[in-house]
Amino acid sequence: MYFIGELKGSSPDLKISLYKWNSKFFVKFETPDLEQVYKISEMDVSEDxxxxxxxxxxxxxxxxxxKEMYQDLGELMGDY
Structure with missing residues (x-):
């Protein structure tokens, strides 16, 4: 996977990174404990x-x- 760079909107609490691999862009949103990744075909959109x-x-x-993911995880962890 090729790291393109960090995107505007990143902060200490939320890192937004852009990658490219296998003819797709990967937009990765990270908090200290969780992440969300969106895969978008480079045939559909450009980097810009x-x-x-x-x-x-x-x-x-x-x-x-x-926030919903943290709540779900908290509820799950509370069951143990």
Whole structure:
């Protein structure tokens, strides 16, 4: 997998990275404990288009999903 770079919107709490592998772009969102990865065919979008797509509105949705994931994990861990 080839690391292209970190995307705008990264912070100490949320790292946003762009990779390329096997004719796909991988947009990876990471917190200290969880990650979300979106795979997009390079036939559908360019690197510049991906950088535009990862905007504040999309990042807010990612953060909301992370909160849900942390809640799910907390509930799961509480069962043990």
């Amino acid at each position: 288009e991906i950088r535009e797509m990862v905007n504040e509105e999309f990042i807010e949705k990612i953060i909301t999903r992370f």
